[in-house]
Amino acid sequence: MLELCFCESGDWKFVERVRALYSFIRCKCQRFVLPPCRSVLTVACEQTEVLLFDPISSKHIKTLSEAHEDCVNNIRFLDNRLFATCSDDTTIALWDLRKLNTKVCTLHGHTSWVKNIEYDTNTRLLVTSGFDGNVIIWDTNRCTEDGCPHKKFFHTRFLMRMRLTPDCSKMLISTSSGYLLILHDLDLNKTLEVGSYPILRARRTASSSDITSSSLSSPRAVGSPCHQNDSGPLSEKQMSRSSQREGGSPRNSLEVLTPEVPGERDRGNCITSLQLHPKGWATLLRCSSNTDDQEWTCVYEFQEGAPVRPVSPRCSLRLTHCIEEANVGRGYIKELCFSPDGRMISSPHGFGIRLLGFDAHCSELVDCLPKEAGPLKEIRCLYSHNDVVLTTKFSPTHCQIASGCLSGRVSLYQPKF
Numbered sequence: 001m002l003e004l005c006f007c008e009s010g011d012w013k014f015v016e017r018v019r020a021l022y023s024f025i026r027c028k029c030q031r032f033v034l035p036p037c038r039s040v041l042t043v044a045c046e047q048t049e050v051l052l053f054d055p056i057s058s059k060h061i062k063t064l065s066e067a068h069e070d071c072v073n074n075i076r077f078l079d080n081r082l083f084a085t086c087s088d089d090t091t092i093a094l095w096d097l098r099k100l101n102t103k104v105c106t107l108h109g110h111t112s113w114v115k116n117i118e119y120d121t122n123t124r125l126l127v128t129s130g131f132d133g134n135v136i137i138w139d140t141n142r143c144t145e146d147g148c149p150h151k152k153f154f155h156t157r158f159l160m161r162m163r164l165t166p167d168c169s170k171m172l173i174s175t176s177s178g179y180l181l182i183l184h185d186l187d188l189n190k191t192l193e194v195g196s197y198p199i200l201r202a203r204r205t206a207s208s209s210d211i212t213s214s215s216l217s218s219p220r221a222v223g224s225p226c227h228q229n230d231s232g233p234l235s236e237k238q239m240s241r242s243s244q245r246e247g248g249s250p251r252n253s254l255e256v257l258t259p260e261v262p263g264e265r266d267r268g269n270c271i272t273s274l275q276l277h278p279k280g281w282a283t284l285l286r287c288s289s290n291t292d293d294q295e296w297t298c299v300y301e302f303q304e305g306a307p308v309r310p311v312s313p314r315c316s317l318r319l320t321h322c323i324e325e326a327n328v329g330r331g332y333i334k335e336l337c338f339s340p341d342g343r344m345i346s347s348p349h350g351f352g353i354r355l356l357g358f359d360a361h362c363s364e365l366v367d368c369l370p371k372e373a374g375p376l377k378e379i380r381c382l383y384s385h386n387d388v389v390l391t392t393k394f395s396p397t398h399c400q401i402a403s404g405c406l407s408g409r410v411s412l413y414q415p416k417f
Contacts, residue, residue: 039397040097042083043410044072050085052100055400055412062100067093076117078140084126086114092128094143105143109136109150118164125188127153129162129173137188151191156181161274163283172283174271180257180285180317187251260319260373261287261296269296272333278342281365283317286325286336286347295325297336297347297356297376301369320369321358323376326350329388329406339394344379346392346401352383353392353403353413384411 040061043051050064050072068087077083081097082104092114094104112132119126126138126148135154142149158175164186165172173181261269273286282302288295300317325334326349334348343364345356356376359368387407394401401413 039395041393041395041402042075043404044075044085045408046071048072048087050075051410053410055395055402056398058412064095064100067095071113073113073115074117076119078119078124078126084117084119086117086128086130088113090114090130090132092117092126092138094140105145105147107138107147107150109138109152110134115160116162118162120164120168120188122168123188127162127164127171127188129159131159133157133159135159135162135171135173153188153191154183160271163274163276165276166278166280172274172276174274174285176270176272178258178269178271178287180259180271180274180283182255182257184253184255185251190252255316257317259285259287259298259300259317261285261298262322262324262373273335275335275337277338277365278340281342282320284336284338284345286334288327292330293327295327295334296322297325297345298322299345299358299365299376301365319373320365321374321376323356323378329390332388332390332406334389335391337393340396344394345376346394346403348389348392348403349381350383351385351387351389351405352381353389353401354381355379355401382413384413385409 039055041053041055043053045051048066048068048070050067052061052063053059054061067085068089068091070088072085072087074086075083083095083097084092085095086092090108090110090112092107092110094107096104107126107128110128110130110132111134112130114128114130116129117126118128124139124141126140127135128138129135133155134152136150137153138148138150140148154171154173156173156175158177158179159173160176161174163172164170168188169184169186171183171186173183175181259271269287269289271285271287273284275284277283280302283300285298285300286295287298298319299321301320303316303318325347328350336345336347338345343357343362347354347356355378357363357379358365358376360377360379362379382401382403385403385405385407387405387409389403389405392401392403399415402410403413404410
């Protein structure tokens, strides 16, 4: 039987609050006297710091004390040496593990807090999003000390989180107003101006009872978050013509959903955290009610297949699993994650983390899809913090989980066989 134990170093305690744990990254850097392919755990802090650790030895490697001029929100590795950070100071910084004394460059383009960083490995385009509602594309192929060429790709109101699917074929955007936007057949080289993309339909995600029925208009379809021209969304006739021009598969077509959340049908919800299954099978959401008195973790399966009509969405989401959360630390965003194989979920739960599975045996999602939405199974709870846990992350290379809490404590867990 698998048993989890807690492994911690006394050095892993900081004055600053931990904003996020990101990117256990496999690196070959010898500057820190690490063996080849040893992982590095990076920690984004509430003030201006970025911390780097060796999670195997629990040693503190480096502190970037003035990585930004305000809170650091996200860290993303582009390869085994180059990584990007973003901040409430509205900038993105590029760093090289081999030379951490100075930034490679600083990127300017957002006008408000920058919250997310994604990277398309096929095109080497960096994608960022912020509370200014903008999704910006940065061409790292032409990066200089002065920055990178960039362009505004998309804009929506109330933007919270943005993710790319593992194959970079879709972009998902969550909003504080409860909408989930999906850009299908993604083409990052094509700028989306207002009214230039087909809006497939605003609707609520399908449940198992209506999965075969036609799309329903969302109760909140009026005043959807995406910018539209004065004539409103494209008509079905216009969208059909667009599909014909593009060979039946328009690039960057937009689907607007209001995900079904248990208990939130009448009150609405805010999608605070957005993650994707490592195999692209599903999306994982952390939702809170508009009154902040309930929190849910929900899994939605991607429904692929031919549309009923040419203008219908080619992909929708179906709620398959969910579980109510502890709702401790109201107002703070809790970042959850999938395990590298996608069989488990680690979710902040009060002063610890909760490991969840699709069934009690940690089976693959595709092997235990319910006909009706069912509860996630609690595999194990791990409590080691003295404050609210805000973030958790699986290592992609070792049997380890990390968690970080509001008071700044970082904890490592590893299995004991």
